[in-house]
Amino acid sequence: MLYFIGLGLGDAKDITVKGLEIVKQCSRVYLEAYTSILTVGKDALEEYYGRELILADRDMVEQEADEILKGADVSDVAFLVVGDPFGATTHSDLVLRAVNAGIQYRVIHNASIMNAVGCCGLQLYNFGETVSIVFWTDTWRPESFYDKIKKNRDLGMHTLCLLALLFLSADIKVKEQSMENLMRGRKIYEPARFMTVSQAAEQLLEIVQNRRERGDDLAISEETICVGLARVGAEDQVIRAGTLRQLASCDLGGPLHSMIVTGHLHPLEVDMLRLSAATPDALQDLRMTDSSTYTS
Amino acid sequence: MLYFIGLGLGDAKDITVKGLEIVKQCSRVYLEAYTSILTVGKDALEEYYGRELILADRDMVEQEADEILKGADVSDVAFLVVGDPFGATTHSDLVLRAVNAGIQYRVIHNASIMNAVGCCGLQLYNFGETVSIVFWTDTWRPESFYDKIKKNRDLGMHTLCLLALLFLSADIKVKEQSMENLMRGRKIYEPARFMTVSQAAEQLLEIVQNRRERGDDLAISEETICVGLARVGAEDQVIRAGTLRQLASCDLGGPLHSMIVTGHLHPLEVDMLRLSAATPDALQDLRMTDSSTYTS
Incomplete structure (x- = not known):
């Protein structure tokens, strides 16, 4: 399963309880880091979630999407997005790639601007x-x-x-x-x-x-x-x-x-x-x- | 402090971590129950939050707002709203009453439709x-x-x-x-x-x-x-x-x-x-x- 998880708008604790539980159990966790920012950085998120985060910049999401999707058919991968995953910027392209690869996805919503x-x-x-x-x-x-x-x-x-x-x-x-x-x-x-x-x-x-x-x-x-x-x-x-x-x-x-x-x-x-x-x-x-x- | 806390759209775990922490420490917790609904009810929320919730219907919010605001200048009161507090329905009237009564307020955002x-x-x-x-x-x-x-x-x-x-x-x-x-x-x-x-x-x-x-x-x-x-x-x-x-x-x-x-x-x-x-x-x-x- 590929989880798109919204982080909300403030700091590490603006993730939902459901989102946090999923982050803790995923095999890999990506942080989309090219469309918006929180008031805290990757280090603070990693410490609070207790998980290593892989920074995903625009090049990676557009050119190395296969890397993100790897194994998501048999294990859980999380893709974290500041705000809501389908807020100001949508990640439709990654959704479509996942579906085409036979990978299920789920969205954990949050506040966006x-x-x-x-x-x-x-x-x-x-x-x-x-x-x-x-x-x-x-x-x-x-x-x-x-x-x-x-x-x-x-x-x-x-x-x-x-x-x-x-x-x-x-x-x-x-x-x-x-x-x-x-x-x-x-x-x-x-x-x-x-x-x-x-x-x-x-x-x-x-x-x-x-x-x-x-x-x-x-x-x-x-x-x-x-x-x-x-x-x-x-x-x-x-x-x-x-x-x-x-x-x-x-x-x-x-x-x-x-x-x-x-x-x-x-x-x-x-x-x-x-x-x-x-x-x-x-x-x-x-x-x-x-x-x-x-x-x- | 009067907290307006968004509950998101799904079930009890769609509240943010920050929102849940505040709910647990407030002296009274109201659940706005006249503009939208979750897929779970008051009982499930009470059990998950470990708090008694006071149902606030439209009459109460419009006619007995003083009751909700009582003591919020010296202790913390939470007002829970399905979705985002300022999503499809705003609670501007309650905000203005709070401010006029010298009560500070804060919004904990969440996803809304x-x-x-x-x-x-x-x-x-x-x-x-x-x-x-x-x-x-x-x-x-x-x-x-x-x-x-x-x-x-x-x-x-x-x-x-x-x-x-x-x-x-x-x-x-x-x-x-x-x-x-x-x-x-x-x-x-x-x-x-x-x-x-x-x-x-x-x-x-x-x-x-x-x-x-x-x-x-x-x-x-x-x-x-x-x-x-x-x-x-x-x-x-x-x-x-x-x-x-x-x-x-x-x-x-x-x-x-x-x-x-x-x-x-x-x-x-x-x-x-x-x-x-x-x-x-x-x-x-x-x-x-x-x-x-x-x-x-």
Whole structure:
């Protein structure tokens, strides 16, 4: 049996009791380590689970899947994934390879950023398509995520923006060191490692400015209410609600960050956002503004 | 501290290790028992947790919230929720009451149907607004969920349909008995208790027929690919992919059920759906049809 086991979002103890029991009895345990991170690293997980973990990077899962599947028809192999195995990233390819090889699989679910964002008080019902925001370079500045946010806002829906998390892969040594740093939760702020809410907000502000200059119908402005989230599910989780402009100057600390661009806000959602207002001013703004004006 | 603890979707062992540790040390533990159910009931949870659970129905949470919050400023109280505390249903009202009473709160996340549906192979990225389908009566036959599904399909997005789960509340005795039945996972099929995928598909087929007679532009037809899901996350989970017409005659067994109306299907999503095709015919249809034709 191949078990896909979600680890949740915080630390070693966010695994489910069922997941932990399976980890302890599997013959090999892989840790998928290229799409997300916990606030603790491989060492902490190994110590808590009492098991050696094999780091599975993207190359391994894509090119050496047979290695992962080896023997899973006669013994149990676990593939651990931060969040839920079918959350922000799916592992459909590995599932299909297993099935084609006659190997049964089972999923042990857990929280992922896709549902845990509900803790900010915005209702999951009211989210449209999720978007990813990538790091811009001097020559590559895609704006397609803005158009998806616009479509959602036109329908009154909120948009969850997943922010880039980069593992350098040109040099295998650099890759592993960086990954270890991130996975141990060291507070590192090198550029081009993980995108902060502030950086995402700045990119979005630049697009807003570009579109304004072109004379486009604006879906978002500097005053659009957004929510920045950092380390959701961890002890030091931070949530900040404020205008897009305010979030551009927020520092929410270490990885991972994500951001929500709100659509139409229900009064109960406004009440919840007040609990995490970015500044006393932002709180005041939220109190004074009629929620219906947030619809684009 | 007031802890909101997600129980996940299957049985007693789907709670996280962190959640279980907190349950064991709280002075009182409430079980929210009016929005969803596990495949095991209160008795099984009490035995596994080694704690007495206080059933909290909707009336209690809405009208006797002070009772739940009592003492939570000086001791720890847990409020257990099937799925994630901020998944399909949010408990914002209780959060706000706690904060207003000067009580700190913390959320222990878990899987909810909102992210666990990813296990069928459809990417969570590609879901639009979630809808709820209620039981029709002779005189109340709302069709608004159809219009939301149409909006999603117009954008190529999938739609998760949460299906009605009713706890009779007119007679308190009946309510508790029915709830206990459901929570103990007894295979009961009384009408008007939980909606099956088959019933949801039939209601949708009737709307399709109504709209066709009116000459509306159809967003969905009898041949639209849908996915039925039952007891997601449990050992006896069932997933069936097929046309809307096929799902109308599927029997997926006991509660809870949910259904997805697909939008545009990516080839990898089609490959995954084949694993749970409703019938060999449905499998054949999926193989033979170009995925791009699934866009409305």
